[in-house]
Amino acid sequence: MKLEEIRKMTAEELEKNLKDLREELGNLSFQHRIRPLEDTSRLKKIRKDIARIETIKMQAVN
Known part of the structure; x- marks a missing residue:
């Protein structure tokens, strides 16, 4: 999964993808x-x- 794809995802999509x-x-x-x-x-x-997903989530919080 590319970084640009992850950045385009919503918070709900990130959580679902992370769980999967x-x-x-x-x-x-x-x-x-x-x-x-x-x-x-x-x-x-x-x-x-x-x-990658965890990193993007942490950057979004800060």
């Missing part, structure tokens, strides 16, 4: 513990997207 990404991260990490994933880079991408 955290849920997906939990599911993928659980699956990875049971059986190695084919694309482990997806975990890293999701963590980075979560960090």
Whole structure:
């Protein structure tokens, strides 16, 4: 997800997207513990997207 896309989102969209990404991260990490994933880079991408959204949220508050 690109930074410009995140900045264009409303607060409600950010919260929904953040919730979905955290849920997906939990599911993928659980699956990875049971059986190695084919694309482990997806975990890293999701963590980075979560960090980007959190950063934009914090900048909006300040």
